[in-house]
Amino acid sequence: MDEDLSGMTREQLQDEVKKLRQAIREHRNCSGHDLCWHHPALWGLLPEKTDPLPVVPEWPEFLRGCIRYRQSLDEQVPDAPRSSEPYEE
Incomplete structure (x- = not known):
């Protein structure tokens, strides 16, 4: 599954790690209503x-x-911290 890593140079691996860390940080820093969203960009x-x-799941579940x-x-x-900020589209 991760065979692509073995063909990468040290610099390419470092770039990949930096890119993935940035995406993880963006996801980690979600707050408020953003916690509840589907995140296909991360999986991409x-x-x-x-x-x-x-x-x-069905609505009740x-x-x-x-x-x-x-x-x-x-x-x-x-x-x-708590927020009573309403959800806005």
């Missing part, structure tokens, strides 16, 4: 060019997952 950095369709995710944030980062 992989060498294999597939575009799998995600399995999307999806909302239960959203609630559980939000609860996990309370558990994992209880001192994180």
